Amino acid sequence: MENAFEIIARIFSISLVRYFIIAGAPFLLFYIFLNGRLNKFKIQDRAARKKDFIREIIHSSQSTVVFTIIAFVIMFSPLRQYTLMYTNIDDYPVWWIGASLVLSLIIHDTYFYWMHRLLHNKKIYKHAHVVHHKSVNPSPFASYSFHLIEAVTEGLILVVIALVLPLHNITIILFTVVGFIINVYGHLGYEIAPRAFRKSFLFNILNTSVHHNLHHSKFIGNYGLYFRFWDRVMGTENPNYVAEYDRLQQKRFAPEQLEVNKKERSAA
Numbered sequence: 001m002e003n004a005f006e007i008i009a010r011i012f013s014i015s016l017v018r019y020f021i022i023a024g025a026p027f028l029l030f031y032i033f034l035n036g037r038l039n040k041f042k043i044q045d046r047a048a049r050k051k052d053f054i055r056e057i058i059h060s061s062q063s064t065v066v067f068t069i070i071a072f073v074i075m076f077s078p079l080r081q082y083t084l085m086y087t088n089i090d091d092y093p094v095w096w097i098g099a100s101l102v103l104s105l106i107i108h109d110t111y112f113y114w115m116h117r118l119l120h121n122k123k124i125y126k127h128a129h130v131v132h133h134k135s136v137n138p139s140p141f142a143s144y145s146f147h148l149i150e151a152v153t154e155g156l157i158l159v160v161i162a163l164v165l166p167l168h169n170i171t172i173i174l175f176t177v178v179g180f181i182i183n184v185y186g187h188l189g190y191e192i193a194p195r196a197f198r199k200s201f202l203f204n205i206l207n208t209s210v211h212h213n214l215h216h217s218k219f220i221g222n223y224g225l226y227f228r229f230w231d232r233v234m235g236t237e238n239p240n241y242v243a244e245y246d247r248l249q250q251k252r253f254a255p256e257q258l259e260v261n262k263k264e265r266s267a268a
Contacts, residue, residue, distance in 0.1 A: 007076055012068040018177070019064060020105045023140040023184050027053075030190050031139060040251050041190040043213045048189065052134075053141055059131060060144035063151035067144075070155040074162050075172070083162040087169060097171050104161045104175045105226055111157050113230040116223040119150060138187040138216050143180065182226055186212035191248050198249055204228065210245045214238045 030038060031048070073079055082199055086092070110182045119129035128149040133140040146154060161175070163166065185192070191209045215222040221238040231237035238244075 004072070004076070006070055008072050011071055012064060014060065015064050015068055015071075018180070019060060022177075022180055023060075023143055024120070024185060026188060027140045030188065038190060041192060041248075043189055043191055043210055043248060044217060046137050046200055048135075048137050048139050052137075053139055056135060056139060056141035056145040059146060060141060061142040062148060062153070063146045066151040067155045067158075068216050070152075070158055071229065074159055075169075075233060081196060084164070085162050085169070085172070086166055086167040089168055089170070092166060092168070094184075096166070097168055100167055100171045101174050101178065103165060104167070104171065104211060105179065107161055107164070108157050108175075108179065108225060109226045111160060112154075112225040113223050113234075115153055116225075117236070119153070120223070133216065135187070136216055137189060139189055139215065140184045142187045142188055143183040179226075185209055186225070187216075189213065191245070191252070195249070195253050208245060210248060211238075211239065214241060214244060 009095075030041075074083060075085070089097075094154075118127060127180060128147040131147040132142070132145055132150065144151075158172070162172075167175075186207065186209055188209045193208050197203055205227055207222075207226060207228060211222050211224075211228070215238075218238060221236050222231055222241065223236055228237060
């Protein structure tokens with residue numbers, strides 16, 4: 001039992017440090033060091049408050065406890081034998097590490113979309129998901145800011161993918177890190193996608209910070225996590241999403257375009 005406590009303590013410590021690094025670094029950059037200088041990247045005009053950040057960190061720490069317990073059960077308890085996880089990297093081709101990561105993200109997005117819609121059911125929302133939506137203007141720290149009930153439902157995705165996909169420990173680590181980085185981007189409060197992204201085919205596939213931010217400010221629609229697929233298929237994407245993205249795109253890049261036009265006129 002002592003060994004179990006040591007493992008749980010180690011997983012929790014690593015997870016909490018990861019949370020503060022991946023969420024804390026962009027927070028310091030956008031909300032402290034460059035606060036005010038990146039207003040053209042800011043999605044909402046309203047300012048987030050210190051008490052919001054504190055609330056988000058407290059709930060995220062609680063969620064990390066839940067995720068730690070789920071990770072321990074699935075990876076270190078006797079229940080592991082019922083999963084498809086493997087430790088010998090030669091059991092599958094090396095390319096399967098990347099392929100299983102992509103498949104895990106696709107499965108997670110599907111799981112999240114339908115779970116998210118369920119959490120918005122009127123009878124359920126007030127008991128759990130309302131905690132996450134207290135962050136009307138989310139910061140990176142809101143990424144794990146869940147009620148304990150929601151934290152459990154969020155964390156169970158690891159159980160799902162471990163039961164349906166052969167996963168090496170490397171893939172599990174990559175899944176948690178990559179998924180969290182994307183989650184932090186979705187809650188950043190600033191849009192940082194490159195200008196060319198808007199006209200690429202990826203714009204029709206991937207979510208953006210604007211996409212998820214609209215969910216927080218409007219409370220409905222845009223339920224997807226990584227991709228636009230389910231929202232578009234089910235008709236739940238905010239109808240103003242593209243216009244809102246283009247509005248911010250204009251604010252971000254209009255001065256740059258004006259400078260290009262000025263130089264072109266001078267050269268002529």
